Amino acid sequence: MTHLAGQVWTPQGWQAGHLRFDERIRGLDVDSGAPGLFLIPGLIDVHVHGGGGADTMDGVQGVRGMARFHARHGTTALLATTITNPWSDVLAALRGVWAVQAAPGPGEAQILGAHLEGPFISPQKLGAQPAFTRLPTPGLIGEALAERVIRLVTLAPELPGALEAALQFAQAGVRVSLGHTAAGAEEADTVIDAVFGAGGEIGGTHLFNAMSGLSGRAPGVVGALLARPEAYAEVILDGHHLHPTSFRSVLQAKPGRTLLITDAMRAAGMPDGEYDLGGETIQVSSGQARRADGGLAGSLLTMDEALRQAVRAGASLHCATALASLHPARYLGLTDRGAFEPGMWADVVVLDADLGVRQVYLKGAALL
Numbered sequence: 001m002t003h004l005a006g007q008v009w010t011p012q013g014w015q016a017g018h019l020r021f022d023e024r025i026r027g028l029d030v031d032s033g034a035p036g037l038f039l040i041p042g043l044i045d046v047h048v049h050g051g052g053g054a055d056t057m058d059g060v061q062g063v064r065g066m067a068r069f070h071a072r073h074g075t076t077a078l079l080a081t082t083i084t085n086p087w088s089d090v091l092a093a094l095r096g097v098w099a100v101q102a103a104p105g106p107g108e109a110q111i112l113g114a115h116l117e118g119p120f121i122s123p124q125k126l127g128a129q130p131a132f133t134r135l136p137t138p139g140l141i142g143e144a145l146a147e148r149v150i151r152l153v154t155l156a157p158e159l160p161g162a163l164e165a166a167l168q169f170a171q172a173g174v175r176v177s178l179g180h181t182a183a184g185a186e187e188a189d190t191v192i193d194a195v196f197g198a199g200g201e202i203g204g205t206h207l208f209n210a211m212s213g214l215s216g217r218a219p220g221v222v223g224a225l226l227a228r229p230e231a232y233a234e235v236i237l238d239g240h241h242l243h244p245t246s247f248r249s250v251l252q253a254k255p256g257r258t259l260l261i262t263d264a265m266r267a268a269g270m271p272d273g274e275y276d277l278g279g280e281t282i283q284v285s286s287g288q289a290r291r292a293d294g295g296l297a298g299s300l301l302t303m304d305e306a307l308r309q310a311v312r313a314g315a316s317l318h319c320a321t322a323l324a325s326l327h328p329a330r331y332l333g334l335t336d337r338g339a340f341e342p343g344m345w346a347d348v349v350v351l352d353a354d355l356g357v358r359q360v361y362l363k364g365a366a367l368l
């Protein structure tokens with residue numbers, strides 16, 4: 001049994017004391033704790049392509065590599081995220097995700113499943129997604145669902161067949177995230193209403209990035225999502241994708257539904273240079289990953305840095321922790337992580353007073 005002293009995150013606020021755990025959380029003993037050490041529940045990234053030189057599309061070794069890399073930055077669970085590629089390559093990547101999820105290794109963040117980002121997106125809003133978009137059909141979706149790992153799908157609601165697709169995914173328990181879309185608010189609302197009507201969950205994929213924006217007469221997908229407090233919204237808070245004020249406006253609209261993600265690509269944690277993303281060459285320098293045309297291509301973010309960026313942007317550490325742990329757990333319907341209730345997995349991150357990661361526990365096992 002491990003006894004760890006610090007300021008312990010609880011949904012209500014910080015509690016000085018000792019956290020007791022083996023593989024699972026056993027309890028919190030209230031005492032003077034330890035000054036300058038924060039114990040927060042493991043961070044959960046629902047949108048991450050890669051890191052440490054590895055990528056979901058590389059297959060089993062890629063998924064394990066990114067899971068090890070991100071674990072050292074406090075991510076204890078993640079959705080391995082695919083990119084828009086030839087369909088057979090996407091299916092092969094999903095099989096790799098399944099293989100790792102079914103046989104987790106030591107030192108790896110838990111693979112919770114896959115985030116299918118593309119091919120069911122708009123060719124007008126590709127961002128860094130290669131141009132292998134497809135229209136969603138029941139047949140293609142059935143093939144993807146048969147791989148058993150998809151928990152979240154990014155979908156452009158304006159595509160022919162998107163409404164039926166959203167329902168097919170929602171009925172399979174998959175979260176439907178609107179993204180890479182040029183839709184108007186009405187098209188978005190139709191899909192949002194249908195998914196909520198079917199008992200599903202709605203999200204927004206990297207809100208603001210690669211989607212129709214909000215203006216007075218044209219609310220776009222951003223407006224449609226902000227107007228629904230019950231919809232979740234991912235944000236890439238890396239200092240490049242999103243202005244801090246845009247972040248604060250999302251937080252005001254969705255205090256319990258905002259999610260920090262990384263959208264990290266394989267160059268996260270690696271030296272500057274050229275890297276592959278979905279078959280395209282990406283230039284990495286001064287903390288940014290860019291395509292040949294200059295557009296941002298994923299991020300070099302890690303979840304601990306996203307947490308620090310949120311604090312710099314004005315969120316409290318308590319709030320930032322919720323955005324990176326409790327909210328993604330809720331979004332995915334997980335009750336075994338995202339907080340320190342007795343019986344939950346002992347995924348614990350220890351932060352020092354500068355919010356650096358001092359230690360990470362994966363199901364009770366110390367990593368660093």
Ligand SMILES: [Zn+2]
Pocket residue numbers: 117127180205206210
């Ligand atoms: Zn994207």
